[in-house]
Amino acid sequence: xxxxxxxxxxxxxxxxAVTAAKLYTEAAYYQGFKGVSAKPxxxxxxxxxxxxxxxxxSSEPIRTYSNVxxxxxxxxxxxxxxxxxxxxxNLREGGLLVVNSSLTPQDLGLSGPFTIALADAFHASExxxxxxxxxxxxxxxxxxxxxxxxxLVSLENIQRAVAGKxxxxxxxxxxxxxxxxxxxxxxxxxxxADAVSASAR
Amino acid sequence: xxxxxxITANEAAxxxxxxxxxxxxxxxxxxxxxxxxxxxxxxxxxxxxxxEYLTVxxxxxxxxxxxxxxxxxxxxxxASSANGLLYMxxxxxxxxxxxxxxxxxxxxxxxxxxxTILNDQQDSISQRDxxxxxxxxxxxxxxxxxxxxxYRIAEQTLIPVMVCYDGFVLSHxxxxxxxxxxxxxxxxxxxxxxxxxxxxxxxxxLNPLILSEPRxxxxxxxxxxxxxxxxxxxxxxxASLAVIHHTDEEFQEIFGRSWGGLVWRYRMDDAEHAxxxxxxLALEAxxxxxxxxxxxxxxxxxxxxxxxxxxxxxxxxxxxxxKTVTVFxxxxxxxxxxxxxxxxxxxxxxxxVSVKFSGFVAGLGxxxxxxxxxxxxxxxxxxxxxxxxxxxxxxxxx
Numbered sequence: 001x002x003x004x005x006x007x008x009x010x011x012x013x014x015x016x017a018v019t020a021a022k023l024y025t026e027a028a029y030y031q032g033f034k035g036v037s038a039k040p041x042x043x044x045x046x047x048x049x050x051x052x053x054x055x056x057x058s059s060e061p062i063r064t065y066s067n068v069x070x071x072x073x074x075x076x077x078x079x080x081x082x083x084x085x086x087x088x089x090n091l092r093e094g095g096l097l098v099v100n101s102s103l104t105p106q107d108l109g110l111s112g113p114f115t116i117a118l119a120d121a122f123h124a125s126e127x128x129x130x131x132x133x134x135x136x137x138x139x140x141x142x143x144x145x146x147x148x149x150x151x152l153v154s155l156e157n158i159q160r161a162v163a164g165k166x167x168x169x170x171x172x173x174x175x176x177x178x179x180x181x182x183x184x185x186x187x188x189x190x191x192x193a194d195a196v197s198a199s200a201r
Numbered sequence: 202x203x204x205x206x207x208i209t210a211n212e213a214a215x216x217x218x219x220x221x222x223x224x225x226x227x228x229x230x231x232x233x234x235x236x237x238x239x240x241x242x243x244x245x246x247x248x249x250x251x252x253e254y255l256t257v258x259x260x261x262x263x264x265x266x267x268x269x270x271x272x273x274x275x276x277x278x279x280a281s282s283a284n285g286l287l288y289m290x291x292x293x294x295x296x297x298x299x300x301x302x303x304x305x306x307x308x309x310x311x312x313x314x315x316x317t318i319l320n321d322q323q324d325s326i327s328q329r330d331x332x333x334x335x336x337x338x339x340x341x342x343x344x345x346x347x348x349x350x351x352y353r354i355a356e357q358t359l360i361p362v363m364v365c366y367d368g369f370v371l372s373h374x375x376x377x378x379x380x381x382x383x384x385x386x387x388x389x390x391x392x393x394x395x396x397x398x399x400x401x402x403x404x405x406x407l408n409p410l411i412l413s414e415p416r417x418x419x420x421x422x423x424x425x426x427x428x429x430x431x432x433x434x435x436x437x438x439x440a441s442l443a444v445i446h447h448t449d450e451e452f453q454e455i456f457g458r459s460w461g462g463l464v465w466r467y468r469m470d471d472a473e474h475a476x477x478x479x480x481x482l483a484l485e486a487x488x489x490x491x492x493x494x495x496x497x498x499x500x501x502x503x504x505x506x507x508x509x510x511x512x513x514x515x516x517x518x519x520x521x522x523x524k525t526v527t528v529f530x531x532x533x534x535x536x537x538x539x540x541x542x543x544x545x546x547x548x549x550x551x552x553x554v555s556v557k558f559s560g561f562v563a564g565l566g567x568x569x570x571x572x573x574x575x576x577x578x579x580x581x582x583x584x585x586x587x588x589x590x591x592x593x594x595x596x597x598x599x
Contacts, residue, residue: 021375022207022375025207025375025376026207026375029205029207029377034377035376035377036207036375036376036377037374037375037376038207038374038375038376039369039370039373039374039375040369040373040374041369042318042319042369042373061340062340062376063484063485063487063488064484064485064488064571064572065367065370065371065374065481065484065485066485066569066570066571066572067569067571069571
């Protein structure tokens with residue numbers, strides 16, 4: 001049986017979801033997964049519009065490029081999107097939800113049979129001076145909470161992918177943002193009670 | 202040394218063109234092809250690729266420029282999609298009729314109106330009868346490898362080659378691609394000698410008016426008439442079946458990868474049921490075949506890599522032993538059925554192969570096609586009456 005992990009990334013156009021997903025799939029390839037893919041779902045390619053990226057990570061080469069409908073992980077780059085997109089509707093039981101947020105799961109109205117990892121990727125990137133033309137870039141810092149809450153891809157391999165993409169100061173700042181977000185991650189493992197109620201459904 | 206990169210099919214196409222040492226590129230940007238043009242323009246600008254990059258005002262001019270450059274011996278490249286490709290239509294005929302080894306990457310997109318930027322294969326299928334070779338790819342590695350193969354095929358046959366891959370589904374999806382070294386590509390693809398037409402003091406009339414009847418030229422040589430040239434093109438496109446097949450074998454000797462030549466097979470050895478498709482949809486069909494086998498239906502997949510020339514005998518051979526054939530394709534000939542289904546059915550009829558045959562149109566304008574939907578349609582086609590149908594049409598239009 002081949003292992004297959006499916007991830008859906010939710011962000012806004014220009015926010016870095018495509019770059020983040022690409023870096024994570026690269027890191028997964030370094031980790032030894034032979035099949036990795038990251039497919040952006042486009043319609044109107046404009047800044048600020050909700051976009052998603054569908055990623056698959058497998059021990060075998062990928063044979064499907066259709067949309068991911070029941071992800072193992074959902075990654076949300078902007079917590080305002082939680083009001084617009086039901087990101088947990090099809091999240092697999094026991095899955096992982098990662099949100100760029102300074103709030104708590106209660107504040108965000110999040111609960112369910114899944115683990116929640118929260119990190120303020122925005123402030124991590126800001127602290128790392130990862131700012132271009134006034135925009136704080138979070139495409140690498142959002143990978144911090146993923147590495148902190150999931151063993152699928154190690155922090156070292158994510159660092160390797162980031163180091164391969166950027167050079168000079170940009171590289172240092174991206175690596176710093178990643179590390180800061182990794183360290184600032186708050187992980188809320190799913191409660192056993194949730195698991196029971198989920199399996200009883 | 203080759204190197205594995207996590208890249209999109211558009212990046213793979215640009216890498217391939219550069220590795221083939223193209224000398225003239227003329228392209229007009231159109232979604233989802235645009236990143237190909239951006240990448241190549243950047244390579245030329247940086248000096249990494251020694252080529253002329255012509256920023257033309259339209260796709261028609263892009264192909265016209267490429268035709269001119271190829272005619273005087275340059276190795277040329279362009280890319281387009283959808284309405285841009287349609288705008289080239291006249292010049293596509295011109296490239297094939299002039300017997301020029303042009304290579305074009307078609308990033309498949311639905312044709313407007315109604316406007317869409319998303320994927321289907323109506324654009325390249327609509328260019329079926331221009332005299333071009335058409336090859337369809339199932340992943341980004343195949344895109345890179347097929348463009349390299351395309352130059353060998355085109356320069357050997359003097360027939361232009363269109364390398365087709367699904368917009369967004371492949372063009373914007375990152376996946377691992379082994380990028381070969383320049384040395385390996387140089388070994389496989391020597392410089393094109395061209396036709397040596399540009400020489401000082403030598404005057405030639407390119408593409409002269411051809412009369413209907415064969416007649417002697419100024420030197421007294423009997424020249425073919427229009428119909429003889431058309432017949433020769435047709436015969437040579439048919440004969441390119443063998444060239445496409447052998448090129449893939451020769452490619453494997455150097456690069457270690459084969460894509461099946463004309464058609465590829467998945468779990469066909471003991472199959473009673475065959476799913477037939479092209480491009481990324483054919484790869485999705487392999488997952489559907491796995492599921493159908495779990496249901497007890499011994500199913501395999503035939504992927505059509507070369508659509509023109511049509512590999513009729515390879516397909517007949519691959520399908521001779523099955524009970525049912527179900528085609529899935531992202532195009533339609535309005536008023537009849539899908540192009541692949543009608544061509545394949547004719548090939549089976551000619552060979553006297555009688556099977557239960559169904560054809561489905563799927564995934565137009567970017568409608569997602571999941572393996573489960575292929576399973577559902579195929580199960581119906583296998584167990585019930587054969588039919589032509591559409592997958593996942595919703596609402597009042599059904």
